[in-house]
Amino acid sequence: MNLLRLAICIFLMIPVALARPLHAQAAGKDFVVVIDAGHGGHDAGAPGAVTNEKTVNLAVANLLGARLKKEPGIKVVFTRTDDRFVTLQGRANMANKADGDLFISIHTNSVDAKSKNRTTVRGSAVYTLGLDRTDDNLAVAMRENSVMKLENDYSTTYEGFDPNSAESYIIFELSQNKHMQQSVTAAQAVAKELAATAGRKNNGVRQANFWVLLKTAMPSMLVELDFICNPTEEKFLASRSGQDKLAKAIYNGVMDYYNRVNKKPRRQDERKTTVKQPEPKASAKVSDADDDSGRIVYRIQFMTAPKQLRDGSREFKGLKNVDSYSERGMRKYTYGTYSSPAEASADLRHVKTLFPDAFVIKMKGGKRVY
Numbered sequence: 001m002n003l004l005r006l007a008i009c010i011f012l013m014i015p016v017a018l019a020r021p022l023h024a025q026a027a028g029k030d031f032v033v034v035i036d037a038g039h040g041g042h043d044a045g046a047p048g049a050v051t052n053e054k055t056v057n058l059a060v061a062n063l064l065g066a067r068l069k070k071e072p073g074i075k076v077v078f079t080r081t082d083d084r085f086v087t088l089q090g091r092a093n094m095a096n097k098a099d100g101d102l103f104i105s106i107h108t109n110s111v112d113a114k115s116k117n118r119t120t121v122r123g124s125a126v127y128t129l130g131l132d133r134t135d136d137n138l139a140v141a142m143r144e145n146s147v148m149k150l151e152n153d154y155s156t157t158y159e160g161f162d163p164n165s166a167e168s169y170i171i172f173e174l175s176q177n178k179h180m181q182q183s184v185t186a187a188q189a190v191a192k193e194l195a196a197t198a199g200r201k202n203n204g205v206r207q208a209n210f211w212v213l214l215k216t217a218m219p220s221m222l223v224e225l226d227f228i229c230n231p232t233e234e235k236f237l238a239s240r241s242g243q244d245k246l247a248k249a250i251y252n253g254v255m256d257y258y259n260r261v262n263k264k265p266r267r268q269d270e271r272k273t274t275v276k277q278p279e280p281k282a283s284a285k286v287s288d289a290d291d292d293s294g295r296i297v298y299r300i301q302f303m304t305a306p307k308q309l310r311d312g313s314r315e316f317k318g319l320k321n322v323d324s325y326s327e328r329g330m331r332k333y334t335y336g337t338y339s340s341p342a343e344a345s346a347d348l349r350h351v352k353t354l355f356p357d358a359f360v361i362k363m364k365g366g367k368r369v370y
């Protein structure tokens with residue numbers, strides 16, 4: 001095939017690859033689970049004393065795939081089935097090309113060699129893409145994202161993103177996460193099973209910014225099976241029976257999610273919020289975003305200004321329910337109050353129609369928490 005025809009062919013294929021039907025199964029299509037064994041080849045991942053991360057991830061991924069393949073209506077796609085290096089972007093591309101319905105990236109956790117709790121830390125955690133920038137979660141994301149540095153031209157491929165710079169993570173805030181609710185539902189099912197079926201300590205469903213999740217256009221999760229730096233947990237991770245339990249646990253979680261999405265049509269993701277025109281309330285000041293109870297809340301930050309604006313200001317473009325807080329000499333304006341990032345993300349897309357750079361922040365006691 002000459003180059004021009006090839007180019008046209010690829011061009012024509014792009015819209016097909018990007019357009020995903022909302023009810024994938026309704027069209028008689030299989031439910032596609034993309035299984036991504038983290039690391040591989042010259043990227044060993046976190047080291048253990050008797051094994052390493054890439055080996056554990058691959059064993060669990062293959063066992064999980066073998067179980068899921070037996071299920072009618074489910075199609076399994078692997079990003080790797082042997083010990084080879086696959087780029088982060090390459091993994092996401094494979095998942096998108098397969099038109100996946102669920103993406104599961106399998107990893108093994110570890111903490112820094114200097115950490116005091118290195119040999120005692122334990123438990124599994126399931127991550128979805130999100131804005132919870134606590135130090136622990138950011139450290140996990142930085143470690144998993146930093147494998148991109150093993151690629152020669154990583155700076156170009158990853159758009160100048162530096163996995164070790166906290167500032168770089170702003171690109172995640174500017175992206176929209178369309179599949180958050182479904183991702184969290186699937187992740188919760190898997191997290192529950194990792195405890196119930198594989199006997200892992202449950203460190204819960206968490207949010208962090210992983211490149212591989214950002215670039216997969218489907219509900220997705222990243223599973224940290226357990227800590228390979230803890231000798232007791234490593235023994236379990238390295239054993240065939242341990243790997244089988246972990247695979248079974250993830251399989252149970254996936255089937256739970258699969259049965260849910262198949263019983264009833266998938267929800268039309270987010271509820272709608274209508275943005276009404278403001279009633280003029282020229283004298284009222286915008287309220288301070290003080291949460292005296294000290295509980296964690298989520299808000300949608302949509303604007304920063306050097307001065308205090310009045311409620312109903314034209315600058316708010318008709319948004320009501322506006323709060324603000326002060327940070328580094330600037331006044332930052334937020335919309336709504338939510339108890340979870342998932343809840344906030346439902347309204348985020350509507351706020352984004354007015355303020356495209358809006359993003360979700362976490363707050364405690366009237367201050368932003370990073």
Ligand SMILES: [Zn+2]
Pocket residue numbers: 038039045046053106107108144
């Ligand atoms: Zn990893």
